[in-house]
Amino acid sequence: MKKIYTCIICPRSCELEADILPDGQVSVSGNGCPRGAEWIRNELSDPKRTIASSVLVEGGEKEIVSVRLSSPVPLRMIFPIMDEIRRVSAKAPVSIGDIIIRDVLSSGADVIATSSVLAKKE
Amino acid sequence: MENRGIVVIGAGPAGLAAAVKLRRLGAEDVLVIERENETGGILRQCIHDGFGLERFGKSISGPEYAALLKSEAEELGIECLTGTSVLEISKDRTITAASPSGVVEIHAEAIIAAAGCRERSRGSIMIPGERPAGVYTAGTAQAYMNLYNRMPGRNAVILGSGDIGLIMARRLTLEGAKVSAVFELQDHPNGLERNIVQCLDDYSIPLYLSHTVTEIHGKDRIEGVTVSAVDGNLRPIEGTEKYYSCDTLILSVGLIPDNTILEKAGVEIDPSTNGAVVDEHLMTSIPGIFSAGNMLHVHDLADFASAEAEAAAENAFLYASGKLDTGRNLSVVPGEGVSHTVPGRITGHGPFTASLRVRKKERGKTVEVRQGGKILGYRFFPLVIPSQMISVDAEAAAGCENVEVIVR
């Protein structure tokens, strides 16, 4: 069975043709680099994604700090992880790269700050 | 009036990269002027990742990309006037700007204009009906959520498949709002394919091509929209109307260079990009004024905006040292299948690279840069799509005939 996918690893957005053979093997063409072939094999078994959101900051110059996952997680874990992100808050000052939640839901990925927030001046 | 060396307008990924490049080339006096209180431009509100693969070799978020550029600029001791808005530039390169301490006048040896773009709004697409609250451009909705922690609404419809709209569809969904659908007037999506996959498909948000909003309902707050299919001439087809209830309508109908200050200065504007007409050195029709980034033409990636601005910086540096070849004579025009191409002028003295967008999605096409019967450069593409900017290298053009870029 042949199916067309768009590789989302990098913005070149190659159109990949995946041929799923009867024995379960997958042959891939159209990929501009090896990462595309690896991605499609994962995509067919257990797709992975990253997400970005924001977390409330206590005592900061700004209300929120932007966060993202440090590495992709299975798509099915995205909503449970969002629930965790909504539950926590960070204490100012927050620096870029700070870990807000370590190994969130044992996914292997951390929730990290992607900007800095200074403490509010008294 | 203050006399300065090279002045960069805008501290987004284009402006900051230009300033850093100028310092690394040895320019002693570099000044950046930025309207906002912080540097980083539009990157500050783009918290998703997918930036930096070209420039920093890793996929990071917008704020991280902005922070890396900022620390490069700080290490090089680059002076940045934030909270300062450029009001006017004159032909002799005098800049008038409003700063927190009043109006300042600065004369520059060369200027790099990198003030970014703006969003097309409801006015530019003309939807009839009421004008209730709850209608936002995608960038405004993004700023609300990502900078000010305000949710635009709980039940959204998105008009236009630009990248910002797609990214907002995912962001709203993740924050618990419902996104009923995305409607696109054209028969092809406007945003990058990867954003359609990971922002819509992943969350089962439908995308309807060749559809548009034909009416907005609600008095104080929007209550719903009427959507219709459109024909080949983009006209609504009678009988296809469908009602969607919503409390928010997000418009993601495109970005266009913000050329206000350049146009006022008398710089020639390219009607197909809405940015300045530049030569292969990225110099506008006014000698010593250069333009780059989204202010010149809308880029898909911050990395490309930064790279283009670095090229502008090299040329501005040469200009300020009196070493830039400024003879400009030939026009480069978009031909068959090409919606716009940059540069729109060339000196004809050296090779150049045409950056362009095609009109429609096609497979197995060659893009050619030609002058009369002579092919100056060509490149084969397995697939061309309007949402992806592409480039073709070309050799120097001779004679005085115009150069044309075409899809074959």
Ligand SMILES: Cc1cc2nc3c(=O)[nH]c(=O)nc-3n(C[C@H](O)[C@H](O)[C@H](O)COP(=O)(O)OP(=O)(O)OC[C@H]3O[C@@H](n4cnc5c(N)ncnc54)[C@H](O)[C@@H]3O)c2cc1C
């Ligand atoms: C929602 C969204 C998603 C995107 N996603 C991606 C992605 O995943 N990956 C990627 O690589 N790229 C992405 N991009 C594209 C990228 O952000 C842009 O290409 C890039 O920011 C353009 O940089 P710029 O410096 O030209 O403009 P800007 O970032 O807009 O910077 C222009 C600066 O000029 C300042 N300015 C304007 N007028 C004046 C004035 N009169 N005086 C002084 N200063 C002024 C502004 O305040 C601003 O700081 C995305 C863009 C958007 C909007």
Ligand code: SF4
């Ligand atoms: S196959 Fe390689 S080059 Fe093509 S989009 Fe995927 S990662 Fe990028």
